[in-house]
Amino acid sequence: MAAEMKYKILLFFISIFFYHINAFAQINNTDISYILEADQVTQVGENMYEAVGNVVLKAKGLTITAEKVMYNSATTEVQADGNVKIESPEQKLEAGKIVYNLNAETGTAEDIQGFLAPFNYLCAKNMNKTGPTTFTVTDAKISACSGSVPEWSLSMYEGKLNIDGYMQLNHATVNIYDSPFIYVPKFFYPVSSNKKTGFLMPNIGYDETMGAIGNFQYFIAPDINYDFTIGLGLYSERGVQEQFEARYAHSEESKFYFAAEHIKDFGSEADMQSRWRATFKNQYIPVNNLYINLNGDYVSDYLYIRDYDDYSISMFNKKNYQNMFFGELKLKYVNDYIDTQIFYRRDMLYRDTTTGYTQNQLVRMPSIRVNKIVKEIPYVFLEYDLSYDRLVSKNTQYYYTSLNKPKDETEWAMNRFGAYGRLYVPIDAKFLTITPSAYIGYIRWQDSSLPFNFNDYYSPDFGGIYTLNDSTAEKYWGGADLTLTVKEIYKDYGIFRHSIQNNITLSYSPKLKHPTVNTITNYPNLLFNDVTSYQSSISYEFITSLIGKGWNVEFKAEQGYDFMAEKNNVLPLKLKLKASVLGYLTNSTELNYKHTGEFEENEPKIQYFSNTTTLRFFKYFFVTGSYTYNGAVYKNITSNTYNTTAQISSGINIWRIVLQGYYNWSGYNTDMSFNGLIPKSYGGSVLYNAECWSLGLNAEITNSIVNSIDGRYNKNDIKFFLLFSLRGLGDSNIQVFSINQEEPI
Structure with missing residues (x-):
């Protein structure tokens, strides 16, 4: 006889005991509970129950809701009808009718x-x-x-x-x-x-130099903490490139990465056909505070990144405009008072020349460094650096005049010892913080394979550079500075807040006239502090900001005067302005200007101006202005040396269509104008962004000077890219066509 139960909730506990014997002979017990909730539950048979009205059934992470559910407690089979919904962490579905076995x-x-x-x-x-x-x-x-x-x-x-x-x-x-x-x-x-094993989105296109291009990669994910990628790059005018990438995460800090590419390049402009690149970034922590690192990025030849960077498999390979590579093995121990490093490192830099190219290498075998900024000493901060390096500098000039790779080689080896220390004490007062600082440094170069032949020089204040014999030289220097940081002063006006900060810095370091290339044959200038700057100056920084609801404006100004400089005593004027209004208008403008006319030896030249304005209003935006200086120290300026780059870019976003364009110049510049700058690259793109896919076209034109085994020529690369993305399948930047224009110099 069927019995009707007027319960709001009926709870079924079905306990299932089972065992499983594994390699460790372990036995597992599992209790499984099902919960059925409804407005009315009626028993209609020995093992059958009918639930009606706002039915909710929960089992094994699955939730089923319906207007009516029939449940068999013996077979654990459920039949649901009427507005059926099924939810779990992986799914959220609706159905007209379902039949489901909870146990199976x-x-x-x-x-x-x-x-x-x-x-x-x-x-x-x-x-x-x-x-x-x-x-x-x-x-x-x-x-x-x-x-x-x-x-x-x-x-x-x-x-x-x-x-x-x-x-x-x-x-x-x-x-x-x-x-x-x-x-x-x-x-x-x-x-x-x-992440799952499978093919990645391929890149297919055409390049006038590379020919038809096809990049196909297969992703292998055996487990959550390690995976691999294997690929083939097919270039009809060059050959087949093998690609490999591996990642492994042993822990949050111990991680391993390796990527490699190789091609037998039968159409190479480089001086070899077997071309490759290897990138590795690895860290292992066997015990607390002890780090073992193996890092590097190396290539076979100086034109490799120009040819294959766009198709690189490595997740770390970005545009390497300096053509600089390295490899290092490092052992590092760190605690609150010491940071000890012992490493072998090789740096390599390729440069174009008018007759070919150079390969500059600096090998440290080994380099030992002990340094730290110690903050645990009461009231005092201590910064120190002790170092030893066995240095080998190798410079090779390769000529393009024949396939035999004629070259000139020079090598310079030495031992280098260095010591540096700085002590500073922040003193907090009511309205300001006073931080006096003093520092001293010492460097000794010895066992030089090339003789030192520069004249001794001693500063009238403190410091000196001198030779002890043909193979040994020393340098010492020191200095002090004082910083006054006026604490923020502000007032709240209700609708906005206004704040003001003032900082004053007094700096002194001795004047050391380092030997120059015009007066010596050999002077060490290989590592940091081999050449030191000098100044006796005072600088002032002013910061003011206005902060309102949904908007803010900040302005910074810094100016200084160097008493020790023989000319150009006024330090660069630095101005910065940032503003934002409701997210529709943002502005960032910087001016960092020092006009010198002629470059002085060993003195950085700062000429920098940038302005970026973004206006957003009903999905419209405009971007204008970008003028930059790369901050390098230049010597023996030639017509091929660039100290300034400039770029102007703009874009507009109308509904789902994005239009963008840019123009870039480079050149030698001293007067904050475009005189002497030449166009280097320019391009534009159009992109349509839908809800879950996008499609567009990008065009780029790049001007460059190329040295190859056949000679030196101007080259214009015109490339067209198809931009394509499907949500769920990935995106692709496919080079569909290119035109290469070459003109011998």
């Missing part, structure tokens, strides 16, 4: 639709759940776009789905809105937010 985690559903992690929309006539994470579907559609008519979708006659991996589509079509676009007999679509 299998079942069927009709007229199902909803979302799968991380952002996929699925609808199907029928779905069959074959396991905890696996399904089969018929007459189905999947997309990363929302809406009843998604911007793009994949339709299939049948498919297999693993919510922790991929969906296999059989007899599928790619649809643009509701219109079929491409038929695909079989297709694999990722539906998991976790």
